[in-house]
Amino acid sequence: MLGKGQLLVRSSLGVKKFFTIAILAGSVLPAAHSSLLNLKSMVEAVTGRNAILFFVGYGCYCGLGGRGLPMDEVDWCCHAHDCCYQKLFEQGCHTYTDHYEYTIENNTTIVCSELNETECDKQTCECDRSVVLCLQSQTYNEQHRNYLNVYCQGPKPNCSIYEPPLEEVA
Structure with missing residues (x-):
């Protein structure tokens, strides 16, 4: 029997996945609203996949942290998201805990609400x-699911690759 706050961990879970789930369960899930819960709901509605089971621990960047070169295009999506959050964090946003409003139309179109109060909420959405x-x-x-990023090799791509190029001055 497990006590309050304890998690049953199967040996097949990767270390990265376990710690991510433990962090989510221990600090984020008790909150009524958070951007991580918004993200989880968005992923599940649009992709049809359980966000935690299918994307936490995918490749080198999906889930908390990341290292090496992304393994495939899904992993590049996660790397870009990490960079997006990093930029907002540097601006003083609380990307993991702030709550924002959004709607999903036809399980495909995500609309960030005009009712979001702060610039951080808008940008996190x-x-x-x-x-x-x-x-x-x-x-x-599927081969990149539950991948331990300690095996990720190569240089970590710089987030500046997602910045728009500076326009030349005439």
């Missing part, structure tokens, strides 16, 4: 919307 649309358009590779 846009980061999440972008990653979900990216995930929806890519092929999911």
Whole structure:
């Protein structure tokens, strides 16, 4: 019998996945609303896949943290999302805990609400919307599921690759 707050861990769970689930269960899930719960709901509605079971621990970047080169296009989606959150964090946003409003139309179109009060809420919603649309358009590779990112090799791509190029001054 498990006590309050304890998790039963099967040996088949990767370390990365276990810690991510433990962090979510221990600090985020008790909150009534958070952007991580929004992201989870968006992923599940649009992709039809359980966000935690299918995307936490996928490749080198899906889930918390990341290293090496992304393994495939799904992993690149997650890398871009990490960079989006990093940029907002540097601006003082609380990307993991802030709540924002959004709607999903026809299980495909995500609309970030005009009712979102702060710029952080608006931008966090846009980061999440972008990653979900990216995930929806890519092929999911079961071999990259539950991948331990300690095996990820190569240089970590710089987030500046997602910045728009500076326009030349005439």
